[in-house]
Amino acid sequence: AKSAGGNRFELADPEVDARTITRHGLTTALPAALARGEFFIEYQPLVHLADGSVSGAEALVRWTHPQHGVLGPDRFIPLAEHTGLIVPLGRWVLEEAVRQAHEWQQRHADAGPLRINVNLSPVQLHHPHLVADTVEVLERVGLEPGALCLEVTESALIGADDDLLKPLRRLAEMGVDIALDDFGTGYSNLANLRRLPVSVLKLDRSFTQGMQRYPVDPVDLKIVEGVVSLAHSLDLSVTVEGVETGAQAEQLRDLGCDTAQGWYYARPGPPERLHTLAMVDATG
Ligand code: C2E
Ligand code: CA
Ligand code: CA
Ligand code: CA
Numbered sequence: 001a002k003s004a005g006g007n008r009f010e011l012a013d014p015e016v017d018a019r020t021i022t023r024h025g026l027t028t029a030l031p032a033a034l035a036r037g038e039f040f041i042e043y044q045p046l047v048h049l050a051d052g053s054v055s056g057a058e059a060l061v062r063w064t065h066p067q068h069g070v071l072g073p074d075r076f077i078p079l080a081e082h083t084g085l086i087v088p089l090g091r092w093v094l095e096e097a098v099r100q101a102h103e104w105q106q107r108h109a110d111a112g113p114l115r116i117n118v119n120l121s122p123v124q125l126h127h128p129h130l131v132a133d134t135v136e137v138l139e140r141v142g143l144e145p146g147a148l149c150l151e152v153t154e155s156a157l158i159g160a161d162d163d164l165l166k167p168l169r170r171l172a173e174m175g176v177d178i179a180l181d182d183f184g185t186g187y188s189n190l191a192n193l194r195r196l197p198v199s200v201l202k203l204d205r206s207f208t209q210g211m212q213r214y215p216v217d218p219v220d221l222k223i224v225e226g227v228v229s230l231a232h233s234l235d236l237s238v239t240v241e242g243v244e245t246g247a248q249a250e251q252l253r254d255l256g257c258d259t260a261q262g263w264y265y266a267r268p269g270p271p272e273r274l275h276t277l278a279m280v281d282a283t284g
Contacts, residue, residue: 022068027079029065034089038064041096042268045277046117046239046261049253054277056115058151058261059097060268061089081123090124095137100271102143108275117149117179122156131167134176145175149200152178154186157196165197172197179239184227193234201231205242208262211251212244221255228256 033039043057063071080086101116108114124130138145150171157164157180168178179200180193184207193201203224210220231238240252243262252260266277 023079026065026068026071026076027083030076030080030083030085030089033063033065034085034092038066039089039092040064041093041100041271043097043100043271043274044261044268045266045274046115046259047265049249049257049260053112054114054274055259056101056117056147056149057274058117058268059093059100059119061093077121081121084123086121086123087127090121091133091137094118094134095141098137098141098143098148101147102141104271104275105143105147113147114274115147115149115177116143117151119181120150120152122153125152125156125164125167131170134171135174145171146177149177149179151181151202152198153181154183158186160196165195169197172199190230193230193236199236200239201227201236202239202241203227203257208240208242208244208248208252211248216251221251224252224255224257232256 039061041059041061043059045054046056046058047053048055061073061077063076065071077086080089097116097118101114104114120130134148134150138148150168152168172178177200178196178198179202180196180198181202182204183201184204207220207224207227210217211224228238237258238256239259239261240257241261243249243252243260243264245264248262249260249264266273
């Protein structure tokens with residue numbers, strides 16, 4: 001009776017318990033979810049700040065869980081990284097997104113080249129087949145490498161040695177763009193940027209958040225200004241994430257940022273929506 005009571009006491013925190021079950025349940029459900037096609041991708045447009053035209057989109061994965069409904073990537077990507085399922089899942093995302101980009105280009109040559117951004121987990125970065133898999137997908141689908149941008153977080157590359165950078169260098173040499181995602185959160189040595197094979201810097205949302213306050217802290221402005229001028233001097237283009245207001249967009253454009261992404265332009269959505277947005281630009 002005493003041990004039963006003990007057990008019951010352990011289960012008495014329903015929140016902790018539910019969380020544990022869900023985490024474990026989600027982890028074990030991941031492989032079947034991939035096999036059953038429960039994942040889907042939403043696309044969020046990237047916009048040229050100079051004229052507001054769509055330059056491409058970022059692919060963001062979601063999971064339609066049979067019991068829990070649609071789950072965001074923050075709920076399951078860490079679990080998939082832990083079990084290694086991120087490798088086949090990431091390959092699926094890449095192929096799906098590359099196919100979608102190819103379709104946009106086919107149906108829509110007049111809208112200008114639409115580029116596709118795909119997130120790469122550090123686990124994928126360590127996988128020996130990354131370059132071969134990427135080349136294979138691009139060739140099979142028929143998308144030129146220059147239309148693909150792989151996003152790697154700043155924290156994944158901090159202290160990266162040459163072995164880790166080699167596959168990224170090879171992809172960059174082929175024409176694939178590499179973006180440094182969540183830049184500004186990793187405390188990386190700015191001088192270190194020179195040795196990374198990246199061509200795009202994606203300023204983390206924390207930068208743009210500071211610009212929602214009014215008046216904007218002049219120190220925040222100076223920081224963005226400094227990062228942009230450093231990036232440009234290294235021939236990197238600058239994308240800002242999390243742009244939620246027109247005032248932010250204007251300010252970031254004036255500070256010299258190149259492209260932007262955020263709810264002000266569009267939330268992540270189905271691929272057809274990007275089509276419509278790009279059409280609008282093409283027709284003026
Ligand atoms: P991220 O790469 O930094 O992606 C941007 C996140 O910011 C997305 O969240 C997006 O929906 C959200 N966002 C966009 N605009 C705004 C805005 O104006 N305001 C605010 N508050 N948020 C905005 P999401 O889709 O939940 O993705 C979260 C993270 O999950 C991503 O962060 C990325 O690190 C990861 N992720 C998503 N898809 C994949 C994938 O296919 N593979 C891997 N490895 N990671 C992925
Ligand atoms: Ca990203
Ligand atoms: Ca980001
Ligand atoms: Ca982020």
